Amino acid sequence: MFRRYDHLTTTCESREPITTTGCSQSVLKGEEVSSKFADRIARVQPSAIRELLKYGDDPAITSFGGGYPDPSLFPVAELQQVFADVLANEGATALQYTASVGLPGLRAQIAKRMSNQGAATDADDVLVLQGAQQGLDLVAKLLINPGDVIVTENPTFLGALIAFNPCQPEYAAVDMDSEGMDVDALEATLRSTENVKFIYVIPDFQNPTGVTLSLERRRRLIELANEYDVLILEDSPYRELRFEGQQLPTLRSLDTENRVIHLGSFSKILAPGVRLGWVSAAPEILDKLGLLKLAADTQSSTLNMTATTRFLESFDIDAHIERARAVYRAKRDLMLSSMAEHFPAEVAVTTPEGGLFTWVTFPEGFDAEAFMAEHALPEAGVAYVPGGSFFPAEQRSNYARFSYSGQSDEEMVDALTRLGGILREHI
């Protein structure tokens, strides 16, 4: 009934064998090539994210795996208009190189949004990035020597781990509860751990858990960073997608010693396909990140930066975000109610106040990855992200991340109904 799930059973190998067709004979054998790789490459391995993104293209599978925003929310007509205007009126400039730090107009627009959120920010305090993901790569390059420690939430964003890993850090993962990272456990970690360079945290609707860091803990986190003299990397791509409860201040706005490096993104509030995000931080940090950006890819797309600037000048992105919030709230409600109705009572889920994900806890001993390969995919045609790889240190098998952003209502309910039936057979 459902195709292409069988390869999921071998998760440690590449699922994209890239074959060459003989512009040259591959005389250099695979093991000879890999003997030339740098030491850091031992930590560069295929991840569950890359695997899971593929199910998004398979019509026979309903994937709750990707972090794809709902494409029906993309402001296609407005972007069509700004791209047409930009190419008609300033095409030669928009297709040329520009400064690696990003277009001044876009930096100003981002600074205005950050200022409105309580962190007074100038255009010069902003560096435009190729999505927030690039910020994870550049910050690790800036700060991490092999063996340095990054403190993370436990679990944390898999994409951050794969960005950090080439710099060969150690991880100290601090458990979370419904208010986010346990700050008492954090303090114990900071007290007992040498060489901590920064604390990586996703305060709003965390990926993968959907949990939000409480205000009290935000304040405590800043205090602890000051006390133990470490930096904070605040990753905030989902922040504006809050659909209930009160918006909390960013860590950057609570920062008292300019220790917070803040990452933002247009992927979830505009569209991922333009690949634009940003970082704001202390001037000494931002200056070096700008040099690393120049070295890494020269600059982000001038055309996309210009068009996004014009979009922000010409249209009301806040009204657009408001529409997105309503859609995601309804989708979250539908996912949670479907899970409550169809999943066994032993399965717990988080109730995110925003963002794209809920985190599913199966009973102890349940193997979410094996269950997906053996039952969810072949019997229900359903994919999710098994939770194990979100744990930086000791992987736990009885968790999964579900995104409610990528399916139609009917498809979501049907798939969760099918999955719930199969879960009931096995739990």
Added chain:
Amino acid sequence: MFRRYDHLTTTCESREPITTTGCSQSVLKGEEVSSKFADRIARVQPSAIRELLKYGDDPAITSFGGGYPDPSLFPVAELQQVFADVLANEGATALQYTASVGLPGLRAQIAKRMSNQGAATDADDVLVLQGAQQGLDLVAKLLINPGDVIVTENPTFLGALIAFNPCQPEYAAVDMDSEGMDVDALEATLRSTENVKFIYVIPDFQNPTGVTLSLERRRRLIELANEYDVLILEDSPYRELRFEGQQLPTLRSLDTENRVIHLGSFSKILAPGVRLGWVSAAPEILDKLGLLKLAADTQSSTLNMTATTRFLESFDIDAHIERARAVYRAKRDLMLSSMAEHFPAEVAVTTPEGGLFTWVTFPEGFDAEAFMAEHALPEAGVAYVPGGSFFPAEQRSNYARFSYSGQSDEEMVDALTRLGGILREHI
């Protein structure tokens, strides 16, 4: 008469002081912040490229510094059409995430172009990048442990050095002549140097010298790589801009043991502002580069990849390139004849058969950087790139890179006339 040149005299500091305006007090002092930086950051310093790009925006300065292609060559109308079509007909898909390796259609188009150039290539042999610059960053990450040696041409592309530097390589720079890298000197270097990981070479219309590696030397380079068991990184962004002489085979097409990692770019044949390039290499290498790409920035812009694919499907890029070649040939001719007419006889220049640059050799003892700051900018309103920073090891002061791609004919002649007059006063 000319503004904004005085800061050029202090080239070791950042020219973009980024100030913060008090979302927080900068209690953490600059030296405290920099004490947290990773060891690799000692090698991440502001470069002449970043400085010189700024003169491109100053109407009072004629800059021969940037590697900007001529914007009048950008196919603006055609791109306007494909962006409009893509957003109208496949907007939701083109604005969504896609596979990190790049769109299959674009990979196929690139593979076809590479196959047509003699290196049989499948779509799966191609990884789409954020410009060829990203390939430099990813290949260094893949191969270089601190202290490993990269063999380069002497001089070489400054952008490559800044991409490689964070991986803390050593450089062995091999001198060039009018046929490119001296392969006898290369052999001596390979024989006497341990831990060489790869040879970095720009075979066609090299940046900065404009020199092309001869066919005989290309063959010898491949033999030496095989004999000494090292890889070759072939950086080929200018290759298709040959405007005279016979096109020579790529190193990738001459490769007998799959040792050549080939970088290409749309920046010079389409437009830099779309930020698209590619790498093709042995499968084991490409697979790891794909993982590093995913970690670094998730993917290149889906929208730009889709529109570029449609452009390649709908329009004749070869006819477009043919027009560009004619323009650059005329510009090169004008630059060389103007230099011959107005520069002192003691100044030598290369005669590139393609690409964007000529390399100027001043007499021994001439300091091209000091001359630019003290005379060329204030007295002639002319900028170029002083050659020193293109030398990986021992910098030489009496060289400069001039690009003939970015000015109108009249502005070019006027500026070179002014510069020649001042050079005659000092040489």
